[in-house]
Every structure is written in structure tokens, then in C-alpha cells.
Amino acid sequence: MELQLYIQLALITLALPFAGFLILIFTGKRLPRNGDWLATGLISLAFLLSLFILIAKLVWHHNETITSSLNWITLNDLMGPSSIEFGITVDNLSAILLVVVTMISMLVHFFSIGYMKGDIRYSRYFACLGLFSFSMLGIVLTNNLLLMYIFWELVGISSYLLIGHWYEKKTATNAASKAFVVNRVGDAGMFVGIMILFTSFSTFTFETIFDAISNGELPFESTGWLTAAGILIFCGAIGKSAQFPLHVWLPDAMEGPTPVSALIHAATMVAAGVYLVARVFPLLTADALLVIAYIGAVTSVIAATIAATQMDIKKVLAYSTISQLGFMIMALGVGAYAAGFMHLVTHAAFKAGLFLAAGSIIFAMHKALHKTNDHHTDAQDIRNMGGLKRKMPVTYWTFLIFTLAISGIPFTSGFLSKDEILAGTLAFGIMSGHYLLPVAAFLVAGLTAFYMFRALILTFHGEHANATRLEGVEESPKVMIIPLIILASLSVYIFYSFNPFGAASGWIFQAIERPLSIVPVAMQPISNLLFHNVVSMVHSIAMGLSILFAFSGIIFALLVYKWKKIDADRLANSMGMLYKGAFHKWYFDKVYYKVFVDGILGFVKGLHKFDDKVIDGFVNSTAGVAIHLSNISKWIDEHIVNELVTLTAWIAGYAGEQLGRLQTGKVQTYLAFMVFGFIVLFILFI
């Protein structure tokens, strides 16, 4: 297959959802069924194309990177012309994600046909899904930082539009604005990072930047600035992938429709941060990677503890997503590159599945509540659920498979990737002495199994809170449960590796290799070879621990919630502050709100006063001074100048009067004066 064909196919894939967006936003309401078939058809076509690209790429051009770019802006400056290029890259990384994004997007489109039926802004919803898919594919395909940033902001805006889909609700619009603004904080950092690299290398293209650094060029001749650039670009990932300390937007983003949560806030957009780190990996110094690893670890622990205490099923899943993203970020930070990326892929399937399953539950709960005329009960609170297993068997079984996968139970996809991450973290901990990282990783593995089974048991097992309501619960329509079944089957190991206990022999590990670091030798992370050796040494230990922690988490959850051997409330009380802190999300939102929202609003009010009273006051007081001055000059004018004039006039009058006496009317007197005058003049001048 011609290499150029990959580029063309990728561009068509990119264009299809955008075409859907344009058509739907302008004509959506006039199309039959509001155009849902069009959007879904286009994204399905995009999926087929992506699948073809991936298979062809892996079969025929396994190790090649195919790039093509065109000129966007040429700027002539004193050094000569410099051009800003826009281009796309098809390599294994992007080809795999292309399939992941289009597939999840397609399934979510189908699911939405059922879930969003009868919505007031049905066609706008599908249009925004198209805009999102386009922007996300852009992030995946780009070969340069600027285009990455552009699509980065565009996914942000589609996320904003979709979180705020039901914009009559104040909570929804608050969440949408919060998501965008918090992301902007990360983006500003990323922008500075991009500026550092562009100013130093006059290009945004990844390859050219890498080449320059490997030739020994450094930003401002300093490795410090290189580390800074890496960390600043990672700031973008902190925002988009909801890492500590910018993770606060993601749980609120659950205000959006649930399929949106599945697509954007679980499977694809939030994983963009992980992808960004993977893309710029070669230029990250050891220090930058260590920062990344710790941020990931802290995030995953914080989020996992919060997830274990939440009662809203979507909030549980949201914190779980943050925790898993932290896991991926940590994996990249320690150098388990392929493992982190693989977890992105497997997580996309099972987490999208979990959200869609949650959507199916909420859909059913809503209907049941509607039947009983109950408008107060929260359809998302797991305390109001229970016993749904019998009524929603397909949802239950798929939810169970997703839960097993995220908990890392053998024979699931999640086991493969999580196990590799744990092994990588353990190996890194041993080699570098940063033991906190593996400790955090195993702790999170156990917590994950616990909180997911907690959610599963409370939702599907036990007794339903209200027996008449339970009668009204029914399984969701086919268009919703078929995507669940597909995602559930994709959560099985077989799609990723034929060996259920080793991802290393699977196709993803074959296709993805950690790129060589190009930073100066002294700043490089632990070499790939050494890392691999240690990983293979500790692999079996890590696997054993991994299974142990997962099962302990599950058994603990069963003890508390299923067999009720331990009372949940007493457990919570015995944890004291720990439970309280986690339940209140470690007070991040409260503190941020106090400091940033209240603080800044107070500050700007003060600043506005300052502008009004001090700066403008100064301007007005100059005018006041001018008026005073003019009053003074008026007084001077009236009393001095005018008096002077009067005086002059009086003098003139007086002089005239006196001189008038000289005018006698006698010619001889005048003659005498004249002669006298002549004599005076004569004496004076001669």
C-alpha cells in the first residue's frame, strides 16, 4: 500500500465527523430523525477506515512513521523565512488511538440514540459529538505542538458545550465553565512550554525539535529550561487528564449526559494528556519524568480514596477515572511506556463500558421513578438502587465484566495492562529508591477492586430501596445494550494478547516501543534495556502481589457490603478523619472555591474600586484642579487684570485731562511748544 494513502485515509477519517458537525449544526433540525443516523453513519465509516489503517499499518508497514505536512503560515523575518507547518503523522501510536477513539465514539453514538431520545436539543447533541470526535482525532493525528494545542482547546470547547448540554440547569453551566477554566490553567502552562521550545528551535514539529535536542541544542543553553519545558507541557496533561492539583473539574463534568461522560470524560479526551506525554516523551528529562510519576501517584491515591466514599454512581466512576489516569501517568513517568499506553487502550473500553452501563441504570431508574411519580429521589444515588440484577441482567453481567477488568482480575484486559504498570513501578522503585511509587500503586490496585465491587454490590445486589419502584425497572433497549456487550467482550484479554498472563507478547507491546530519550546523557532516565531487565526480574512478584491486592479488595468489599460481616458505618467511623477527608473530597473544591472564586471575585471588586476611585479619581481630580485654577485665574482676571485695565484707563483719562490743559486753542502757544520740542530733539540727537 502506498504510504501516501495512509495520510489520505487519515485525513478522510478526520474530516468525516467534522462534516457531520457542520451539517447537523446548520440543518440538523430539518433532517429526518434530526440527523442522528447521519452522525452515527459518518462516525461508523470513520471507524471502518481507522480499523483498515491500523491493520494495514501493522501488517505492511509495521515500523514506519508516515508524515505529511503543509505550510500554514510563512513569516519572513530578518533571519529569512520561517514557516509554521501543519501536518499529520500515522505511526503505531496514532493508528491504535485512531481506532480506539472512533470505536468508542461510534458505540456512544449508537447508545445515545436510545439514551437521548426525545431530548430538546437532540441534533445539537449529535453535532457536538461530531465536533468532539473531529478535535480528538486531530490530537491523535497531529505531528506538531501547535496543532496539538489547537485541537487541545477544541476538545475543551466541545467538552464545554456537552457538559453544558442541559444549560437551563445552573449546576450544568457551572460545571461546564469550571471545566474550561481549570483546563485553561493547565493550557497556559502548556502554552509557555510550547513558547520555550519554539523560541529555541523555531519550529513546532515534534521530529524537528527532537532532532535539534539530540544534536545538543538546548533551550537557552540550559538543561533546567529543558526540564521546565517538559514539565510545563505536562501541565496541559494535568489539566486535561484531571491530575492533581487540577483534578477538580472532572467529577463536576458528570453534569453532562452520561454517554458524553463515557466518551469524553472517561475514554478519550481525558486520556489525551497521557497521549501528550507519550508524544513528547523523548524530550522529558529524568527530573521531569520523576515529577510526572509523582503527580500520577498522588492523583491516583487521592482519587481512589475519594471514590471509595461516594454515593453517586457517576461520581464513583469519575474519581475512578481520575485514579486510573493517574496510574497511566505514573506508568509513563517511571518509564513503563508501553504499559501506560496499553492501559489507556484497555481502560478506554472498560471505563466507557462502565459509564454506559451506569447510563443504562440511570435511564432505567429515571423511567421507574417517573412511573411512580417520584421527582425527588436521586436516580444516580447508589443508596436508592440495589437488587437491579434480576431486572437488568445484561447491564449487570456487562457491568460485572467491566468491574473485573478494572480491578485487574486475570483473563481480563485490565489485568494485562495493570500488571505491567505495577511491575514497571516496582522495578523503578527498586532501581531509583523511590519506594513510595510502588507502594502507592499497589494500594490503589487494592482500593480500586474495593470501591468498584462496593458500587457493583450496592447497585445490583441486596434489596432495592423501594419494592414498587423496582417493579418499574426494566432493561434498556437494544440500541443501548448492544454497545455494552461489544465493550464487555473487548474487556477480555484475548484481544490484546493471546497469553492471559503476559502483555509483552501481545500486539500492542510489539507495536509500541518506548522511544529513545534524546536529552543530554546526564539527564536521561533509566535506560530502556536496564529497565526491561529489572521488570522481567520482578514481574512474577508484581503479578502475585497484584492478584493478591485485587482479591483482598474484592473480599473486603464482599465482607462489608454483601455478607455484612463488617458494618459500613462503623467502619467509616473507625477510620475517623481519614474517612471524613475522603468523603469531602479532601476539601479541594471547598478550598479552591474559597481561594480562587471568592478570593478573586473579592480581589477584582477591590481592583475595580481602585480603578474607579484612584486612577479615574486622579483623572477627575485633575479636572477639578483645572477648574480651581480657572477659578483662581478668574479672580485674578477680575481683581487684578481688570483692575489694571481700569487703572490704565484711569491713568489715560487723567493724563488726557492733564494734557488737555495744554490745548489752549491758541496757535501761537502750539508754535511755541513746537519750537521747544524741536530744540529738545535737536539737543538729544546731535
Add this chain to the structure above:
Amino acid sequence: MELQLLGIGILTWIVFIPIVGMIIVLLIPDSRQDAIRWTALAVTGMQLMLAGLILRNFDRSMLGINESGSFQFVEHFNWITVDALPWIGKVEITYFLGIDGLSVLMVILTALISFVGVISSWKIGKMVKGYFALYLLLVTGMMGVFVSLDFFLFFIFWEIILLPMYFLIGIWGGPRREYAAIKFFLYTFIGSILMMLVMIALYFSIAYTDPVTGELVHTFNLLHMMNPDNLVEGSILAGINTTWRYIAWIALFVNFAIKIPLFPFHTWLPDAHVEAPTAISVILAGVLLKLGAYGLLRISFPIFPDATVYFAYMMAVLGMISIIYGAFCAMAQTDFKKLIAYSSVSHMGIVVLGIASLTTQGMVGGVFQMFNHGIITAVLFLVVGVLYDRTHKRGLTDFGGMATVMPRYTGVAIIGMFAALGLPGLNGFVSELFSFLGAFSAFRWIAIISVTGIIITAAYILWTVQRVFLGKSPEQYKNLPDLSAREMVSFAPLIMLIIMLGIYPGPTIKLMNASVSHLVDLINIGGF
């Protein structure tokens, strides 16, 4: 490049056709209001077509700035010549018009915004004749500034703007119109006096030798002023990096900073905007604010490259303060129009930051940002105007849910808002990108601090969107009519430009690229 219609140069046409229109308007009887409106529309329409013609024939490779040979559409006549005065020599004031890469975008912007302004003035009912007569005079003044290459001429056009603006705000404005109009007038007038002083000092300090007669000729010709060889030995502005040159630069800078408006000279702007009628706000933000930055680029930078380099850091700091301060102040507003006025302070700060970098990237970004800000802010003031026309309210908390009530209007408003927020794919992003990139290479930390402005901007813009367009609509505004055809027409060209320039800015950047790099070159030679 020369282009003539009926034997008169195209720049003369584009500058004075509104004056012709004004005379016609004055001849039409008061009662025939529609005839007056249509005349104004026709005249500005013709002006827009002339601008299109200029754009079509504009040669992007010609440098301009200080080379009279590479200006385009040049018209150069002696206007006032006084021969052989004792100890001054020959005095010369010329009618010298021409454009280069710095001014071509401004000419187009002026023509476009003036045209849109007429459409949005359609509903003005008070003293229609006077309004449009003054409006057209204003347009002549603005266009004249952008095409003048003689300081005296520049100054005259600069002053012509003041008068109609004063009356347009003072008569057709809101409740505090007189205060706002006087404040605007006095503030800018003080600036003008400073500029006049510098102009006179320059006049006495600059003399060139007439190639034919060998006489020493004093001149107001800006291009002669840019040539350091023309400095008269011993004159007040002679030499390089002298105190008097710094003082002259500061005096000019204050004048231009008032117009931009740069912190701390900005407080006339919110008052003027709040009181001005919609169309005048559009003109004020769309074109008038650009006069300041344009003056810096056309006069201060090339004539005083030494002082420009000396004060570049200070300019960048003021730009930075304006960006952040303006954004914070915008956040504190409860009046929609005032919010946009402060956002102008913030966005014009980006222009100053960009051009202060004295790099090609930064200056291209700055000039492009001038154009983009003109378009975007025009849209935003029109957006406020639409609401105000319907409800006579402008408070941010008076509304809500407009997205449901007026979907088309909301679509337009959201595009304008997102462009102001710097969303990629819309024009604001491109110019901000270049401004920041240029600034970063010159003043690293200032640029880094300034970038936080994009966060604050996102916050106040989204908060505004949330308060006005999202949520539930108040009962009394449930049935507001969506955009009328006339309103759509006034929005359409601006929205199209916002999107087009965002996706493919290349050709527009090329328009100014040659001139801007030449200016950078000139500053590098003369300033370091």
C-alpha cells in the same frame, strides 16, 4: 503602484468620499430620513469597494515605512510652501498620502467597520441628519490618519476625529453622555497637544537639502523625519539617545497610550463606551483605539528608534499590566458594555506587548491583533446593542437563557465571545499566538506573566456567556425576537472574517510581513 479614478488618486477618493457624502446629507431635507440613511450607506459602501480595490492591487512585497519609493498609491503634492524665511529656510507642508503593509489592514478595517456602523445606526431617530453628517466626517478623519505620510496632515486628521466624536457621544449618548464626551475630548486633546509639541520640535530639527536648488528645506514629511541624516546639527532633537529625544518619545507615547488605551490612561474608555450609542461604540473600539498603536508604529518607532529601544521594556510592562488589569476589571463589571470596554483594554495590551518586543513575530502579531480586535470587539458591541435595543437593559444579571429565546443571536454572540477568548480556529488566537511568541523571545518573564491573562479572560468570558445566554430566561424576555435581516447583515461580514482569518491567516499576515520586518530592521539599525 498608482491607481486613479477620474484623474484623482484612489487614496484621496477613499478619504474624501465621506465628505462628499456629508455634503449630500446636509442638502437632503430633514424629513427625508431614509434618504439620509441610504446616502450614508451608499457612501460607506463605495468606500468599502475602494478598500477592496486597494487590497486587490496591493503589492505585498513592497517595504514602505521609510522608503518613499516603496509606498503604494502615493499622492504627493506641495500644499503650503513658504519660501526663504530668514534663519528657517524654506517651509514645506505637503499633501502626502500613501500606504504600506502597516496601514493597508487599517484602511480595510476602517472601511469595513464604518460600513457596518451605518447599518447598525439605522434605528437612530434623533436628529438623523446631524448624526450621519458627523458620522461621515468622523470616517474621513479616521481614514485620513491611516493614509497620511505628512505629520501635519496626520495631525489635522487626528484632530478632525475629535470633534464629531465629541458630539456623537455628547448628543446621541446615554444618560451621562456629557460627562463622557467632555472626558473623552479633554483626555485626547491633552494628548494631541503633546503630539503637536513634538511635531513642532521635529519640524525645527529636521531639514533636508532640496536636490534641485540646494536649499535647506524644513518639512513635515514623515519619511524625511525618519532619516537621521536630516537632523539639523545643534537642533533640539539632534543626536541619539539624548534627553530631549526621550522626552519627545514619552510625549508622543502618552498621546498614543491614551488612544490605545493603555493602563493607566484607560479610564476615559469605559465611560465613553457606556454612554456612546452602539454604532459609535463599534467605531470607537473597532477603529479609534487602533489609531494609538498605529501612531506608535508609524511615528514613534521609526523616527525615534533609539528611544523606542530604550523604552521597549517599559512598554512591555505596561502592556502586561493592561492585559491582566483589564481582564480583572472586566471580571468585576455588572454592565455588559463596560465589561467589553475593559476587555478592550486587556486585548489592546496584547497589541502593545507584541509590538514592544521589536521582533517580527511580535509586531506581526500586534498589527494583526489590532485588526482582529477591531473585528471581534465590533461584534461584541453589536451583540450588546441587540439586547439593549430590545430591552433597554445592559446589566449582566438582567438576562439569562437567551440561547433558547434567540438561538441565531446566541450563535453569533458565542462565536464573537470565543474569538475574544482566543479559541483556536478563530482569528483572535492567531494574533495572540504571534504576539506572545514575539514577546517571549524578547522579554521572557513578562510574556510568561502575561499568559495568565488568557486564564482570566476565559473566566470572565465564560461567566458572561453563562449569565446572559445560558440558564433560564426571565419571564418578560421569553418572546424577544431573534436577529432581524438587517442585524444579520451587519454581523455576517465580521463573523465570516473571524472564522476565515482563524483558519487561514497566511495571506493576511503576508500583507504586512514585508513592512513589519523592514520596520524591525530599521529599529535594529537605528536603535542599538
